[in-house]
Amino acid sequence: MNFFDRLHDRIRTVDSVVSVGLDPDLSRIPDHLHEYDLPRWAFNRRIIDATHEHAAVYKPNAAFYEDPDGWRALEETIAYAHGKNVPVLLDAKRADIGNTTRQYAEMLETVDAITVNPYMGRDSLQPFLADEEAGVFILCRTSNPGGADIQDLELETGEPVYERVAALADLWNENDNVGLVVGATKPEELEALREQVPDLPFLVPGVGAQGGDAEAAVEYGLADGVGLVNSSRGIIFAGEGQGEQFAQASEQAAKRLKNRLNQYRA
Numbered sequence: 001m002n003f004f005d006r007l008h009d010r011i012r013t014v015d016s017v018v019s020v021g022l023d024p025d026l027s028r029i030p031d032h033l034h035e036y037d038l039p040r041w042a043f044n045r046r047i048i049d050a051t052h053e054h055a056a057v058y059k060p061n062a063a064f065y066e067d068p069d070g071w072r073a074l075e076e077t078i079a080y081a082h083g084k085n086v087p088v089l090l091d092a093k094r095a096d097i098g099n100t101t102r103q104y105a106e107m108l109e110t111v112d113a114i115t116v117n118p119y120m121g122r123d124s125l126q127p128f129l130a131d132e133e134a135g136v137f138i139l140c141r142t143s144n145p146g147g148a149d150i151q152d153l154e155l156e157t158g159e160p161v162y163e164r165v166a167a168l169a170d171l172w173n174e175n176d177n178v179g180l181v182v183g184a185t186k187p188e189e190l191e192a193l194r195e196q197v198p199d200l201p202f203l204v205p206g207v208g209a210q211g212g213d214a215e216a217a218v219e220y221g222l223a224d225g226v227g228l229v230n231s232s233r234g235i236i237f238a239g240e241g242q243g244e245q246f247a248q249a250s251e252q253a254a255k256r257l258k259n260r261l262n263q264y265r266a
């Protein structure tokens with residue numbers, strides 16, 4: 001089954017478009033969890049137990065797992081999320097020459113969707129795009145301040161680079177498996193992109209810790225009700241400093257965000 005059909009069902013089941021970002025920064029994980037063999041896994045398990053009823057997906061960012069213990073923690077996390085019937089969107093922002101990217105695309109055997117970088121062009125994404133079951137979220141207009149450095153550059157046609165990326169992504173969507181990443185810190189761009197590519201679901205990060213616009217994220221991020229609004233630190237570290245009670249605060253934060261976003265859903 002196509003990822004966006006599965007996501008549609010998941011959104012209906014939990015009545016939520018919240019993507020819970022699993023970015024378990026070791027320096028912020030509660031002290032008592034450092035006694036475990038894999039503190040990041042111990043942390044994520046508790047976060048998943050507390051938040052899965054509000055999560056449309058979990059989005060682990062690969063940067064927080066790129067060491068031997070991290071890979072094990074990630075593997076356990078993915079299996080545990082799946083055990084709770086929650087799809088996993090791996091935020092890996094990958095792409096490379098074809099021969100290399102074919103190896104990256106193997107990741108799609110264990111996760112449901114991935115974020116990819118369009119900078120190297122179509123062939124660098126082809127192995128991801130060819131996977132009809134997986135979701136492929138292409139970075140388009142990112143939430144960070146430096147996103148403007150390249151993505152806002154004007155082409156000879158007058159359109160900014162990010163609009164060209166959106167047009168290409170639409171073209172590459174032969175398997176109905178493509179979405180765009182557009183930051184909630186960029187509401188005007190969100191609105192323009194929604195008009196430009198009405199059928200592509202967006203992953204909208206940047207609400208919560210980055211202060212993005214939750215209303216715009218919902219109003220423009222969803223295509224036919226399907227899309228994701230991500231918060232990572234705002235949910236997983238909501239209970240920072242509360243010791244063993246931390247996961248309850250995460251549950252409340254996930255629920256609050258779900259309810260807030262649901263106010264804006266049609």
Ligand SMILES: O=C(O)c1cc(=O)[nH]c(=O)n1[C@@H]1O[C@H](COP(=O)(O)O)[C@@H](O)[C@H]1O
Nearest residue numbers: 061115142143183205208209210231232233
């Ligand atoms: O691809 C992403 O998810 C992403 C794109 C973007 O433009 N901005 C952005 O913040 N992200 C990711 O979304 C998450 C945001 O985390 P918080 O700021 O803690 O909610 C991090 O994992 C970022 O790497």
